[in-house]
Each structure stands twice: as structure tokens, then as C-alpha cells.
């Protein structure tokens with residue numbers, strides 16, 4: 001009897017999970033479908049789900065009108081660069097906070113996080129002026145800088161929680177076992193920290209890739225990443241659903257693939273500390 | 277060789293003085309146990325010897341060499357942690373072999389030694405498992421294996437058995453003692469369990485609030501406690517302390533008598549009269565908690581069964597040869 005109840009519950013929860021998953025995924029699916037329709041069919045009511053005239057002409061137009069690869073490269077450089085720099089700064093910072101905390105460590109962490117509570121629009125004007133005066137507008141350097149600084153609090157915080165979870169005892173055991181600091185790092189600490197480093201990096205990469213406020217406001221063409229590329233399709237001249245869909249599909253494709261292959265890391269990273 | 281000497285070792289954490297000058301001589305090959313109440317500084321003293329904490333003052337000599345400035349990796353000691361502290365990403369084999377690898381020993385020799393250690397500890401079937409796939413007792417044995425395989429000058433144990441269940445604890449207690457005797461390696465063992473202390477130790481160090489109260493063999497501590505603290509700490513149930521008239525008669529401020537040295541007489545004459553308030557019948561023994569009026573509550577242990585129940589009048593007669601006398605400052609008075 002009990003067994004039946006559990007199988008029943010399993011079936012129900014599986015169905016429910018698929019349903020929720022499908023609901024969440026549906027807009028993306030719809031967007032991908034729309035990108036293969038003609039502009040007319042994209043608007044059609046009732047909409048056709050699969051039986052329409054499949055075409056790739058939107059992709060061709062999009063690439064012709066605005067250079068996808070130029071923006072994709074910018075996205076890669078900006079997301080990758082800001083993530084790498086943020087990691088380089090955050091690892092030693094989180095390290096020292098986790099392994100030799102002082103009285104103020106907790107306050108510093110909270111203060112750093114509090115900067116994320118501020119709406120970015122609040123500092124839009126001063127940042128814009130600073131960027132203009134330093135010639136950083138529409139430069140990759142400028143975008144790397146702002147995204148790196150923007151995500152740094154989260155990166156430090158995440159790494160701090162990871163490092164914190166590494167028991168001090170184990171490092172001390174390595175020391176007692178005759179390991180020098182260097183070997184302790186290589187053989188004990190790094191292997192234990194790698195999953196944490198990897199998921200932090202992934203999450204930061206995704207955050208930077210999707211960041212739209214600063215990238216839209218501080219770049220126009222030269223340094224513009226894919227966010228700007230998408231935005232250019234919802235213009236005053238009118239909405240082109242099919243083309244916008246094609247552009248969006250192209251923009252999210254790389255990060256979607258990355259996320260797909262690293263989903264286990266990501267889930268572990270996001271639920272870290274929640275379950276033992 | 278593993279002869280360890282502490283000379284006036286002190287430790288403060290900021291303004292807080294934790295270890296207040298410890299002097300100790302630990303002979304090579306002996307099994308020394310640190311006991312004391314929680315927070316008295318047992319772990320801290322052990323970590324000072326290990327080198328995981330820096331001393332604030334004094335000297336620590338290992339085989340005659342002062343090691344206070346030597347990092348833990350170079351002291352040649354190994355430690356078994358209360359939490360086991362196994363490397364989670366390494367197999368049992370990797371865990372045991374790690375110290376040897378760090379010492380730069382040849383691969384086949386490492387393998388030989390690891391397998392020998394695993395055999396002694398019945399870990400051979402588990403060599404390729406990860407720590408998370410082991411039971412608590414098995415993890416404990418891996419931690420011990422990691423310590424013995426390096427043939428250190430001394431083993432340091434910090435409450436290694438406190439996470440095991442009672443039955444396993446007794447078994448591991450025997451195993452650790454047997455292993456230590458067989459290897460004839462110096463061992464320092466921290467515990468707050470006085471049964472462990474009494475049964476395992478060659479010598480016991482009784483610590484209280486960062487000071488060494490007494491250093492001696494288990495029987496010395498039991499028979500000739502140096503002061504009230506040691507007298508009260510060693511032995512179970514606790515020693516009875518009586519002040520006032522009976523103490524004055526003995527020329528002391530306080531006299532102490534262990535529960536097992538009080539003769540119990542039903543409705544008896546002489547000695548210390550009182551009323552049984554609780555009787556615990558264990559079958560082999562009976563523990564009586566007796567309300568002795570002005571003398572306070574006294575505990576008596578009777579071997580066997582006496583058929584007493586609460587409310588019965590008894591008389592407790594101390595064994596005159598087993599009365600401990602203490603002066604005003606709590607120090608033992610020896611005749």
C-alpha cells in the first residue's frame with residue numbers, strides 16, 4: 001500500500017516537474033520557432049506551432065544587417081575578461097577572509113554585498129560622465145571594468161562560502177603530514193576548491209553575458225556585445241518579431257550550450273550549503 | 277626516539293591567558309594522557325606541541341632540540357584529529373600514503389608500507405574507497421593508519437574516540453593501546469573521559485584552567501592525589517569531601533574518602549550516620565547517596581547487593597588507611 005502511494009507520488013511529482021520545466025522553457029522554444037517563420041507567420045493569429053513554412057532567411061538578414069560575429073566576440077571578451085579578472089581578485093580576497101578572518105571580515109562582506117542592493121540607475125549619470133571623461137565609452141576595456149566591479153561582490157561572497165566549508169582540520173592534517181604550503185595548496189586545497197571555483201566562474205560568466213543595463217548604456221557599436229545586438233531589433237522603426245527572435249536565439253545560443261553542459265556544476269553551485 | 281619536554285610553555289589568545297606555564301617530561305615510548313574539564317586547555321597544549329599554534333613563551337624540546345620555531349611539517353609528529361580530517365578527495369590508500377609521498381619515499385616502498393598499515397588495522401578491503409564510503413569506526417582507523425605509517429617520533433591524539441559509540445570506543449581503546457605498545461612510539465592522548473585516561477595511560481597529566489595540577493601514573497593519582505582538584509576529578513563516583521569537625525580530628529581542613537572506602541552498616545554505630553536518599557542497584561555494585569546531615573551528601577559504593585532503600589538509616593565508616601587529608605589551600609597533607 002505504502003509502496004503504491006510512493007509510486008503514485010513519484011509519477012505526480014515527475015509530471016509536475018516536467019510541466020513546470022516546459023512552462024519555463026516555453027518562451028525560449030517559441031522564440032526559436034518564431035525565428036524560423038516569416039515575419040507574417042510570426043504575427044499570425046491563431047499561431048501555427050510546427051506547420052508553417054520553415055525558413056532561415058531571418059538569420060541571413062540578421063547577419064547582413066548587423067554583424068553577429070562582431071558582437072558575439074565582444075560578448076565573449078567582455079564576459080570572459082570580466083570573469084577572469086574578478087576571479088583573480090576574488091580568490092585571494094575570499095581566501096584571506098575565510099582562513100584568517102579579522103573582527104571586520106563579516107562587516108566588509110556585508111558592505112560589499114550591500115552595494116548590489118543599490119539600483120544601478122542611481123549611479124548612471126556619474127559613471128557615464130566618468131567614462132566619457134576617461135574615454136571609456138564604447139570600449140571593451142570599459143565594459144570589462146564595469147562588469148568586473150559589478151560582479152565582484154557576488155564572486156567574493158560565493159568563494160568565501162566555498163572556502164569556509166573546507167574544514168581547517170584537513171589543512172592542518174596536511175601540515176602534520178609534512179606538506180609545505182605549496183604542496184598543501186596543490187594536493188589538498190585546490191582539489192577540494194575546484195568544484196566551488198568552477199561553479200562560481202560559470203555563474204559569473206552567465207551573469208556577465210546577460211548583463212544588459214551597463215552594456216546598453218555604455219556602448220553603441222564598437223564594443224557592443226550581444227545584448228545591444230538584440231536591442232537593436234526592437235527599434236522605433238517597428239518590431240520585427242521573426243528577426244528579433246533570430247537575433248535573440250543567436251545571442252543566447254552560446255550561453256545555453258555552456259549551461260547545458262555544465263548544469264550539474266551550476267546546480268551544485270547554486271544550492272551550495274543548502275543541503276549537506 | 278620521541279622524548280618530549282615542555283619548559284614553562286605559555287599561550288595566550290590576545291589578552292586571554294590559556295596555558296599558564298606548563299612543565300612536563302615525557303619519556304620516549306610512554307603513553308601520556310591529558311585529562312581535565314572542558315575548556316581547560318588540553319587541545320591547546322596538544323596543538324602547541326604539534327606546532328599548529330605558536331607558543332607565547334617557554335620551550336618545547338623534542339629529543340633535546342627546541343622546536344618552537346619549527347613548522348609542524350618538520351617536527352616529525354603525527355596527529356589524529358577528533359574529526360578524523362581525512363582528505364575527502366583521496367582514497368583510503370591515498371590518505372594513508374599522503375605523508376609518505378610528501379616525504380619523497382619511493383613508490384613501491386610506499387605501497388608496501390601502506391598495505392602493511394592497512395593490514396594491521398583491518399582496512400585492506402577498503403583501500404580503494406573514498407572516506408565518505410566508510411563507517412565512523414573505519415574512518416577512525418584510516419586516520420590512525422595515516423598517523424602510524426609515517427613512523428613518527430610521537431603520536432598526538434585529540435579525543436579520537438569521542439565520535440564513536442560506546443562499544444566501539446572500548447574496542448578501539450584496546451586497539452590503540454595495543455598498537456602503541458607494539459610500535460613503542462611515544463603517544464600523547466587528549467580526553468575528558470577519565471576511564472580512557474585511567475585505562476590507557478602510563479602517565480596522566482591532570483589539567484585545570486591552563487595549569488598542570490598533577491603528573492603521575494594512574495594509580496599514583498588515585499592513591500595520592502596532590503590536591504582537592506585531582507582528588508575530585510580522578511575516580512568515579514567522585515570522592516566525598518568532608519569539612520568541619522571530622523576533618524579537624526584528622527588535623528586537616530578537609531578530608532576526602534572515596535565511595536569505595538566507606539563501609540556501610542545498617543543502623544550501625546560510630547562513623548558518620550545518615551539516611552539513604554537514593555540507592556542505585558547495578559547488581560554488581562550498589563551506589564548509595566546518603567544524607568549525612570551536617571556533613572552533607574555522601575556517596576558510598578557497596579560491592580554486591582545490600583537491600584537498602586530510601587529512608588533507611590545507615591552508618592558510614594571510613595577506612596582509616598584511606599582517608600585523604602587536605603590543608604586550607606587544598607593541597608594534600610602527607611603524614
Ligand SMILES: Nc1ncnc2c1ncn2[C@@H]1O[C@H](COP(=O)(O)OP(=O)(O)OP(=O)(O)O)[C@@H](O)[C@H]1O
Nearest residue numbers: 289292294312313314315316317318319320321468
Ligand atoms: N583560537 C582561539 N582563540 C581564542 N581562544 C581560544 C582559541 N582556541 C581555544 N581558545 C580558548 O582556550 C581555552 C581552552 O581551549 P581548549 O580547546 O584547549 O580546551 P579543551 O581542554 O580542549 O576543551 P574540550 O575538552 O572542550 O575540548 C578555551 O577557553 C577556549 O575558549
Ligand SMILES: [Mg+2]
Nearest residue numbers: 318319320434
Ligand atoms: Mg579539546
